Amino acid sequence: MRRWSLAGDSALSFAGLEAMSSVDRRALAAQYERIFEAYGPALVRLTASYEVLPQAREDLLQEILLAIWRALPSFRGDCSEKTFAFRVAHNRCLTHVWRRGKSPESEAELPEVPDPQKSPETLAIDSRRRDTLLAAIRALPVNYRQVITLALEDLTPGEIAAVLGVTENNVAVRLNRARKALRSSLEERP
């Protein structure tokens, strides 16, 4: 007997739980696993560009994972899984920015896996350069940040346009401006 059932409650059948077979649910779970296998690290980097605080960043990531899980049954394959995952993630990130308001100034490191082939000095220099890049991206206006993070994740202009719901021309213009802004921001940083 299900411990969580309330006597006389028809909510479960009303919610359509019986409508989805266990085969369908397993297929969805497999699709979900595949998406996170392929794009999980990119989603972690995406959250890092929108949230500085580690705790809030992990919450944002969980929100994205749940949002993708929720949106998956309505995904009809009219775009690639990559576009789908990034579209959902970007929408969650925008909601997060809107709710949070001004971003805190302090920065926290994004975990990374050190390359054993490199010397500690090289690793330190690389790490510092990556931190600077991340900080400069975080400082960009949201509309520039969106295109630059997607471009850095190897999305084509067409895919970026599909994620953001804008034209490819618009993406090209925004990307060009975002690069200029990022370049000047990096030059200003020590």
Add this chain to the structure above:
Amino acid sequence: MSMDLELAAWRTDWQARQPSDTAMLRLDLHRLVERERRKMALGLFGQLLFGAVMLAGSAWFASTHPTLEWMLWAAVIWAGTFFAGGFAVWNKTGTWKVLSQSNAAFLDLSRQRCLRELRAMRIGRWFLAVQLAIVTGWLSWDFAIHRLPMGPYFFAGGVTILLAAAYLEWFAARERRSLRDLGRLDEFGD
């Protein structure tokens, strides 16, 4: 540096950031349940605060207008507020803490919370109907006695009731969707 080389260099630095712990790429049910608990606590606090304002406001109004009509109104508001507040607290009992640290227990707790919210929505509909009956009866009597134009008051009341009903339905639909999502999460198991 050419534009393409610059973007490629940024891309290399950006993608060098990999999550060191792949566990963070899994839906963390514990985290979701804990966030829900904080939202629940905040929601309940808001409801009780609103109730306290209603109690204090009606008591103050009745003490400054000591007629039978306003005393009766204050009594109705007090009864309604105590009922709603008591129900809100009672309805959440047993849904604050998880019984064990397993995924199944977290899922059960989340379902239990959804079912309780759906129960609250059902009670809310009845409560709204009772309020509607009382307000309509009182307004009809009051306006008949004082020969006042009823149109604007009934219009404002009607709009308020419609908004409240729409909110209840929206909230119930959201909870049913959550319940359906939780059903699909069963595939992840422990």
